[in-house]
Amino acid sequence: MVRRRGAPGTNFLAVACYIQPLESIFRSRMAPVPAPPTESLRNCGAEIARVGAELAAHGWTPATSSNFSMRMDDSTIAVTISGRDKGTLTPDDVMAVGLDGKPLDSSLRPSAETALHLQIYRRQPETGAVLHTHSHNQTVASRLFAHRGVIVLHGWELQKAITGYTSHESRLDVPVFPNSQDMADIEARVDAWLERDQPLYAYLIEGHGLYTWGRGMPEARRHLEALEFLLACELDLKRLGGIP
Amino acid sequence: MVRRRGAPGTNFLAVACYIQPLESIFRSRMAPVPAPPTESLRNCGAEIARVGAELAAHGWTPATSSNFSMRMDDSTIAVTISGRDKGTLTPDDVMAVGLDGKPLDSSLRPSAETALHLQIYRRQPETGAVLHTHSHNQTVASRLFAHRGVIVLHGWELQKAITGYTSHESRLDVPVFPNSQDMADIEARVDAWLERDQPLYAYLIEGHGLYTWGRGMPEARRHLEALEFLLACELDLKRLGGIP
Amino acid sequence: MVRRRGAPGTNFLAVACYIQPLESIFRSRMAPVPAPPTESLRNCGAEIARVGAELAAHGWTPATSSNFSMRMDDSTIAVTISGRDKGTLTPDDVMAVGLDGKPLDSSLRPSAETALHLQIYRRQPETGAVLHTHSHNQTVASRLFAHRGVIVLHGWELQKAITGYTSHESRLDVPVFPNSQDMADIEARVDAWLERDQPLYAYLIEGHGLYTWGRGMPEARRHLEALEFLLACELDLKRLGGIP
Amino acid sequence: MVRRRGAPGTNFLAVACYIQPLESIFRSRMAPVPAPPTESLRNCGAEIARVGAELAAHGWTPATSSNFSMRMDDSTIAVTISGRDKGTLTPDDVMAVGLDGKPLDSSLRPSAETALHLQIYRRQPETGAVLHTHSHNQTVASRLFAHRGVIVLHGWELQKAITGYTSHESRLDVPVFPNSQDMADIEARVDAWLERDQPLYAYLIEGHGLYTWGRGMPEARRHLEALEFLLACELDLKRLGGIP
Numbered sequence: 014m015v016r017r018r019g020a021p022g023t024n025f026l027a028v029a030c031y032i033q034p035l036e037s038i039f040r041s042r043m044a045p046v047p048a049p050p051t052e053s054l055r056n057c058g059a060e061i062a063r064v065g066a067e068l069a070a071h072g073w074t075p076a077t078s079s080n081f082s083m084r085m086d087d088s089t090i091a092v093t094i095s096g097r098d099k100g101t102l103t104p105d106d107v108m109a110v111g112l113d114g115k116p117l118d119s120s121l122r123p124s125a126e127t128a129l130h131l132q133i134y135r136r137q138p139e140t141g142a143v144l145h146t147h148s149h150n151q152t153v154a155s156r157l158f159a160h161r162g163v164i165v166l167h168g169w170e171l172q173k174a175i176t177g178y179t180s181h182e183s184r185l186d187v188p189v190f191p192n193s194q195d196m197a198d199i200e201a202r203v204d205a206w207l208e209r210d211q212p213l214y215a216y217l218i219e220g221h222g223l224y225t226w227g228r229g230m231p232e233a234r235r236h237l238e239a240l241e242f243l244l245a246c247e248l249d250l251k252r253l254g255g256i257p
Numbered sequence: 258m259v260r261r262r263g264a265p266g267t268n269f270l271a272v273a274c275y276i277q278p279l280e281s282i283f284r285s286r287m288a289p290v291p292a293p294p295t296e297s298l299r300n301c302g303a304e305i306a307r308v309g310a311e312l313a314a315h316g317w318t319p320a321t322s323s324n325f326s327m328r329m330d331d332s333t334i335a336v337t338i339s340g341r342d343k344g345t346l347t348p349d350d351v352m353a354v355g356l357d358g359k360p361l362d363s364s365l366r367p368s369a370e371t372a373l374h375l376q377i378y379r380r381q382p383e384t385g386a387v388l389h390t391h392s393h394n395q396t397v398a399s400r401l402f403a404h405r406g407v408i409v410l411h412g413w414e415l416q417k418a419i420t421g422y423t424s425h426e427s428r429l430d431v432p433v434f435p436n437s438q439d440m441a442d443i444e445a446r447v448d449a450w451l452e453r454d455q456p457l458y459a460y461l462i463e464g465h466g467l468y469t470w471g472r473g474m475p476e477a478r479r480h481l482e483a484l485e486f487l488l489a490c491e492l493d494l495k496r497l498g499g500i501p
Numbered sequence: 502m503v504r505r506r507g508a509p510g511t512n513f514l515a516v517a518c519y520i521q522p523l524e525s526i527f528r529s530r531m532a533p534v535p536a537p538p539t540e541s542l543r544n545c546g547a548e549i550a551r552v553g554a555e556l557a558a559h560g561w562t563p564a565t566s567s568n569f570s571m572r573m574d575d576s577t578i579a580v581t582i583s584g585r586d587k588g589t590l591t592p593d594d595v596m597a598v599g600l601d602g603k604p605l606d607s608s609l610r611p612s613a614e615t616a617l618h619l620q621i622y623r624r625q626p627e628t629g630a631v632l633h634t635h636s637h638n639q640t641v642a643s644r645l646f647a648h649r650g651v652i653v654l655h656g657w658e659l660q661k662a663i664t665g666y667t668s669h670e671s672r673l674d675v676p677v678f679p680n681s682q683d684m685a686d687i688e689a690r691v692d693a694w695l696e697r698d699q700p701l702y703a704y705l706i707e708g709h710g711l712y713t714w715g716r717g718m719p720e721a722r723r724h725l726e727a728l729e730f731l732l733a734c735e736l737d738l739k740r741l742g743g744i745p
Numbered sequence: 746m747v748r749r750r751g752a753p754g755t756n757f758l759a760v761a762c763y764i765q766p767l768e769s770i771f772r773s774r775m776a777p778v779p780a781p782p783t784e785s786l787r788n789c790g791a792e793i794a795r796v797g798a799e800l801a802a803h804g805w806t807p808a809t810s811s812n813f814s815m816r817m818d819d820s821t822i823a824v825t826i827s828g829r830d831k832g833t834l835t836p837d838d839v840m841a842v843g844l845d846g847k848p849l850d851s852s853l854r855p856s857a858e859t860a861l862h863l864q865i866y867r868r869q870p871e872t873g874a875v876l877h878t879h880s881h882n883q884t885v886a887s888r889l890f891a892h893r894g895v896i897v898l899h900g901w902e903l904q905k906a907i908t909g910y911t912s913h914e915s916r917l918d919v920p921v922f923p924n925s926q927d928m929a930d931i932e933a934r935v936d937a938w939l940e941r942d943q944p945l946y947a948y949l950i951e952g953h954g955l956y957t958w959g960r961g962m963p964e965a966r967r968h969l970e971a972l973e974f975l976l977a978c979e980l981d982l983k984r985l986g987g988i989p
Contacts, residue, residue: 076906076971147903149974153981156900160989168400170436170465171391174320180438181464192902194912220913221902239320242393249397251985253495257404412644414680414709415635418564424682425708483564486637493641497739501648656888658924658953659879662808668926669952727808730881737885741983745892 057083057091058104060230065093068146069100073241078147078222082130083230088112090134095124128196129203133226136207140226142233147222150245155189155217157248163188164217166243174239175214176232187240189217215240301327301335302348304474309337312390313344317485322391322466326374327474332356334378339368372440373447377470380451384470386477391466394489399433399461401492407432408461410487418483419458420476431484433461459484545571545579546592548718553581556634557588561729566635566710570618571718576600578622583612616684620691621714625701628714630721635710638733643677643705645736651676652705654731662727663702664720675728677705703728789815789823790836792962797825800878801832805973810879810954814862815962820844822866827856860928861935865958868939872958874965879954882977887921887949889980895920896949898975906971907946908964919972921949947972 061081068074068081079099082092089109093099097106109117112131116123130143158164166185172178175185190202199218207213214236215225225240227233250256305325312318312325323343326336334354337343341350353361356375360367374387402408410429416422419429434446443462451457458480459469469484471477494500549569556562556569567587570580578598581587585594597605600619604611618631646652654673660666663673678690687706695701702724703713713728715721738744793813800806800813811831814824821841825831829838841849844863848855862875890896898917904910907917922934931950939945946968947957957972959965982988 075974076903076967078903078906149977149981152901152903152974153978153985156978156982156988157985168436168464169396170462171320171322171396174322181436182438192900192913194914218902220900235320242319242396245393246397246400248981248985249393249492250400253397253401253492256400412680412708413640414706415564415566415640418566425680426682479564486563486640489637490641490644493637493736494644497641497645497736500644656924656952657884658950659808659810659884662810669924670926723808730807730884733881734885734888737881737980738888741885741889741980744888 053085053089054091054107054109055104057085058107061091061093061107062102062104064144064230064234065099065102068144068237069098071148071241073146073148073151074099075147080124080126080130080145081143082127082134083142084134084140085109089117090127090131092123092127092130094121095126125196129199129224132200132203133224136204137213137226139228141229143224143226144233144237145222145224146237146241148241150241150248151217151223152220154244154248155219155221155223157251158189158217159191159219161189164244164247166247169243169246171239171242174235176227176236177212185214185243186211187215187217187244188213189219192219192221297329297333298335298351298353299348301329302351305335305337305351306346306348308388308474308478309343309346312388312481313342315392315485317390317392317395318343319391324368324370324374324389325387326371326378327386328378328384329353333361334371334375336367336371336374338365339370369440373443373468376444376447377468380448381457381470383472385473387468387470388477388481389466389468390481390485392485394485394492395461395467396464398488398492399463399465399467401495402433402461403435403463405433408488408491410491413487413490415483415486418479420471420480421456429458429487430455431459431461431488432457433463436463436465541573541577542579542595542597543592545573546595549579549581549595550590550592552632552718552722553587553590556632556725557586559636559729561634561636561639562587563635568612568614568618568633569631570615570622571630572622572628573597577605578615578619580611580615580618582609583614613684617687617691617712620688621712624692624695625714627716629717631712631714632721632725633710633712634725634729636729638729638736639705639711640708642732642736643707643709643711645739646677646705647679647707649677652732652735654735657731657734659727659730662723664715664724665700673702673731674699675703675705675732676701677707680707680709785817785821786823786839786841787836789817790839793823793825793839794834794836796876796962796966797831797834800876800969801830803880803973805878805880805883806831807879812856812858812862812877813875814859814866815874816866816872817841821849822859822863824855824859824862826853827858857928861931861956864932864935865956868936869945869958871960873961875956875958876965876969877954877956878969878973880973882973882980883949883955884952886976886980887951887953887955889983890921890949891923891951893921896976896979898979901975901978903971903974906967908959908968909944917946917975918943919947919949919976920945921951924951924953 061083065081073079077096077098080093082090085091088111090112091107091109093102094106094108108121108123110123110127112135114123114127114131126145133143134140154164164187166172166187168181170181172181172183172185178185188206190199193199203216215223217223223240225233225236227236305327309325317323321340321342324337326334329335332355334356335351336354337346338350338352352365352367354367354371356379358367358371358375370389377387378384398408408431410416410431412425414425416425416427416429422429432450434443437443447460459467461467467484469477469480471480549571553569565584565586568581570578573579576599578600579595580598581590582594582596596609596611598611598615600623602611602615602619614633621631622628642652652675654660654675656669658669660669660671660673666673676694678687681687691704703711705711711728713721713724715724793815797813805811809828809830812825814822817823820843822844823839823841825834826838826840840853840855842855842859843849844867846855846859846863858877865875866872886896896919898904898919900913902913904913904915904917910917920938922931925931935948947955949955955972957965957968959968
């Protein structure tokens with residue numbers, strides 16, 4: 014019913030680094046030894062700050078919750094430093110880490126939740142941006158559907174905003190994983206889901222909000238905006254007594 | 258109880274092209290062979306972009322959903338190109354198509370849903386603007402009332418915002434048609450409704466939002482704003498257990 | 502339990518015309534024959550336009566609904582011309598009428614609902630401003646409580662925002678009158694309420710929104726803001742199953 | 746399960762006066778006799794005005810409700826003058842009072858609710874800022890949970906936004922005290938709660954909104970934002986029928 018996203022590859026660098034000037038893409042292909050990606054980090058930081066301000070304006074990042082990341086190249090990710098107000102981010106609030114979680118600048122400490130971002134970049138290498146938000150609807154839906162472990166979206170035209178979906182008649186599963194202060198617990202849940210060969214475009218953590226992603230920031234944002242809308246609709250149908 | 262809108266005719270051009278300078282109206286009356294209406298398209302594009310930004314700010318156009326159009330002249334419609342973010346439209350995101358759906362610039366492809374816009378322009382020739390939005394209330398109401406096929410509005414003062422309505426005691430029917438990825442299915446439903454000689458000011462598609470229109474953009478926007486408000490009220494009365 | 506507002510009188514002119522410069526107050530006291538109050542109308546128009554933009558930004562004036570007025574002097578009221586978008590008012594959208602409803606500029610036609618404004622200015626002469634809005638909460642509450650004819654507010658600290666109320670333990674009655682397209686019907690309901698010597702700070706019309714007022718525009722706005730808040734709370738308590 | 750906040754002391758002055766220039770901190774340590782803290786009051790007034798505008802923009806301070814304060818030094822508090830619109834505060838709307846409630850400028854009268862602010866500064870001396878707001882969710886929750894006397898928050902990741910909380914598995918109690926027009930009644934309830942040696946980060950007054958605080962304004966705002974979010978979630982779970 015649903016097409017999986019195409020295998021990563023050919024046009025991968027161009028997608029992941031869509032705000033990187035051509036020159037720096039050329040340079041990174043030429044240079045196998047990664048030098049500190051200062052310009053790329055600044056570009057990603059600026060993009061993350063811009064998106065953060067917009068998401069915060071929607072009220073989706075209360076009280077310094079939420080974190081955002083973008084792929085800089087094959088092995089490096091730009092990610093927000095923990096504890097900053099997501100509505101007033103600047104490029105200085107974004108740091109670079111390797112896919113293994115090691116910070117490129119050792120004086121900075123990435124947030125614990127960075128592990129969940131990196132897991133997606135490793136397991137779905139076409140991923141160019143990951144967004145974790147904490148909206149009212151996401152948080153309430155995660156509590157309400159935790160006992161089922163999944164929210165099944167069906168019959169909504171806006172499912173087509175998720176890349177690969179072409180009809181409201183398709184079925185879009187958003188798993189709900191139990192919360193834990195140990196990220197390894199959550200990583201294990203995500204791994205188990207993926208190992209059952211099920212499509213995964215987003216997941217909720219109980220009482221803790223949503224993770225979603227895309228090949229670049231525009232796609233990640235579109236996925237986030239569509240899922241927020243669809244969760245709000247599902248909750249409201251429930252408030253209204255369900256579809257007769 | 259309700260007056261139908263007057264037959265199209267006399268002041269049609271002036272209404273449909275209300276942002277067109279007098280000179281260009283004169284020109285289009287003189288010239289039976291349509292030349293590419295560059296200035297008119299630019300004017301309509303600017304108006305559509307302005308309205309799109311306002312509707313997007315209300316959250317009624319999530320994730321590149323929604324499309325908007327304006328009549329340029331008897332046989333030409335300006336319509337948004339598919340897939341653009343409705344909050345950041347520019348005149349370049351709007352293209353011209355004939356009433357038969359053929360693009361005037363063959364390098365652009367109109368969205369599939371353009372067919373639903375054109376159907377309204379053909380069947381209600383006094384129409385000057387068509388708006389399709391995808392708000393939370395429209396989408397939830399469309400799922401909730403789909404089994405009845407219609408939402409009956411009655412007793413609301415704001416029904417008077419719909420042209421032709423003069424009392425809260427009138428009855429305003431908004432049909433809810435099943436969704437389909439084949440626009441011809443939806444067109445057939447609209448045709449069937451109109452052939453039963455029922456008034457039609459707007460319709461919902463199940464899980465997919467609202468279509469409404471007016472003799473010009475201001476009337477179309479007023480109809481949209483009023484219907485959004487009335488659907489929200491109907492849903493809330495239901496949440497509150499209904500009128501005792 | 503509740504103090505009625507003090508009798509009108511002494512500082513009446515200063516209150517009613519609080520944006521009128523001292524010089525023009527002096528002039529109007531000197532001149533018993535009313536000349537067209539151009540400067541006062543312009544001042545009131547500017548104030549009404551400013552307030553209208555703020556109320557529209559809250560979404561309380563959908564689709565050209567709502568109207569606003571201010572007292573210019575003992576016998577003249579500035580009131581919005583019917584049918585204008587309340588979010589983009591200018592002083593030119595405001596006209597002057599006598600307390601009998603006669604327009605000072607006979608080329609302009611006041612809206613039918615002006616009669617309800619004038620009734621308040623005549624019956625409560627200390628009134629300096631009247632606001633009629635059409636918010637979601639006002640409209641839904643008016644339908645839900647219409648069968649009782651009144652909404653009783655009790656136990657809310659914000660009741661103290663209504664002039665004369667000093668405790669959450671007081672009781673604030675907001676009557677709900679049936680809607681009519683004949684203003685005389687609604688006027689008769691208001692008269693009947695007042696003749697039973699009941700306090701009246703605001704009233705709802707079924708399916709049609711709220712009227713409230715104050716000695717000047719700031720008090721009228723405070724009353725409106727407080728009542729909108731309290732109606733929203735009452736509705737939500739009902740959605741939540743009521744106070745256990 | 747939960748760590749109490751560290752005892753006040755060492756870095757207290759630096760935290761409480763975080764917008765005070767170093768020079769003035771040095772001066773206040775040197776000078777045991779307090780001179781009128783003009784510059785500090787102006788700084789606190791500017792900060793309170795900025796925060797007030799942001800809280801008002803969220804709709805959390807309807808109709809001149811709410812009040813805010815900041816600690817200026819060991820024995821002086823800057824607090825909003827009663828009755829001002831919290832969305833348009835200037836430093837002139839903020840006055841200085843001693844911990845005993847006596848105004849430093851005897852021509853100004855602090856609001857009655859100032860007593861509740863001072864109680865917190867006295868009993869939890871590490872406190873640098875107190876915020877009292879009156880949002881829809883706070884007000885509705887306070888009515889709904891008044892009969893229990895407490896709202897128990899549990900299972901929400903955002904509990905970690907409260908200083909000292911490190912897990913969603915902790916339990917965060919927000920007491921709900923009965924409203925009174927005599928502040929001494931409410932003070933006695935707060936005292937009784939604290940004397941049972943229970944942690945207290947915030948409390949609701951029935952029908953009257955929330956008090957919360959922090960070591961400085963940023964912490965107080967984070968606590969407010971998190972509690973507003975969590976109360977909204979609790980209410981919505983209830984609307985949705987509760988966790989299955």
